[in-house]
Amino acid sequence: MMNIRKFMALGISAAMILTCTACGQQASETEGVQEPAAEQIIEPAVDSAETAEPQTEEVQQEETQPLEETQTREEAQTDEASEGAAGSLPEYSYPGPELFYSVLYDYLNEEFGRFNSEGDVTIPCPVIVYMDESNNDDIRVYGNFWVYTYNLDGDILKTVSGGSYPGCIHVKSTDAGYEVTDSEIVEDGNKFTDSAKEIFGGHFDDFIKSNGDSAATEEIRAQIIANYVAANNLSITAYQDYGWDPVTLPQENIDTFYSDL
Numbered sequence: 001m002m003n004i005r006k007f008m009a010l011g012i013s014a015a016m017i018l019t020c021t022a023c024g025q026q027a028s029e030t031e032g033v034q035e036p037a038a039e040q041i042i043e044p045a046v047d048s049a050e051t052a053e054p055q056t057e058e059v060q061q062e063e064t065q066p067l068e069e070t071q072t073r074e075e076a077q078t079d080e081a082s083e084g085a086a087g088s089l090p091e092y093s094y095p096g097p098e099l100f101y102s103v104l105y106d107y108l109n110e111e112f113g114r115f116n117s118e119g120d121v122t123i124p125c126p127v128i129v130y131m132d133e134s135n136n137d138d139i140r141v142y143g144n145f146w147v148y149t150y151n152l153d154g155d156i157l158k159t160v161s162g163g164s165y166p167g168c169i170h171v172k173s174t175d176a177g178y179e180v181t182d183s184e185i186v187e188d189g190n191k192f193t194d195s196a197k198e199i200f201g202g203h204f205d206d207f208i209k210s211n212g213d214s215a216a217t218e219e220i221r222a223q224i225i226a227n228y229v230a231a232n233n234l235s236i237t238a239y240q241d242y243g244w245d246p247v248t249l250p251q252e253n254i255d256t257f258y259s260d261l
Helices: 002-086 099-115 191-211 214-229
Strands: 121-132 137-151 157-174 177-185 238-240
Touching: 002 191, 099 121, 099 137, 099 157, 099 177, 121 191, 121 214, 137 214, 157 191, 214 238
Parallel strands: 157 238
Antiparallel strands: 121 137, 137 157, 157 177
16 A cells, blocks of 8 residues: 555656646746747837938938028029129219319219119209309309119119209309308298298299209200210110100210300
C-alpha cells in the first residue's frame, strides 16, 4: 500500500510540475505576444512624427513666399520711381532776358504753385492787366496770375491741376535786381467783386474784361509753354486740359515775349 501511495504521490507531484511548467510557458508566450503589440503602438507614433515634418516645411514655404513676393513688388516700385525721376521734366525757369519777369515767375511758382497737385512740371501763366512803374520801391503788377501743373504723356503736357490768383504783386527794384515784397489777392465767393474793386481800383473794368477773354489767356499760356519747351530742347508739341482737345504749341518767341523794362 505504501508503494502505491508513494507512486501516486510522485505522479501527482509530476502532474503539478507539468501543470506549473505549462502555465509558465503560457505566461511567457502571452508576454511574447504583447511585445509586438507594444511595437505596433510605438511605430505609428514615429510615423506620425515623421509625416508632420514635411507639413511644417510646407507651411514655412507658404509663409516665406508672400514675403519674397512683397520684396519683389517693393523692388519693382523702387525701379519705377527711379525711372520716373530719371525721366522727369526740368523745372520751369523764365527763359527770357528780362530779370524782372524771371523774379516774378519764380515768385508765382513758389507762392501759388504749392497749392497745386504734384506733377512733372509747374508753369505759371501771368495775364498782366496793368503795370505801375512810377515808384521803383513799389512796382505794382496788376493781373490774373494763373499757375498750372502738368504731367508728360508722350509729346503732350496734360494738365494735373491749376489755379487763378487775380490781384496785385508788389516788386521792389534794388541795386542787386528785383524782389517781391508783397501780394494782394482777390477774395473768393461773395467778396470777390468788392475785393477786386479795392485792389484794382481804376483798372477794375480792365481786369473784368481781361478775365472774361479766355481765348487771349490761352494764347499767352500756349506761348509760355512753347518758350519753356524751346529753352529746354524738349519734344513736346501740345498741352491738354482734361476733357478738351490738345492745343498745338506755337513757335517760340523768347526774345520778344515782353518788352524790356
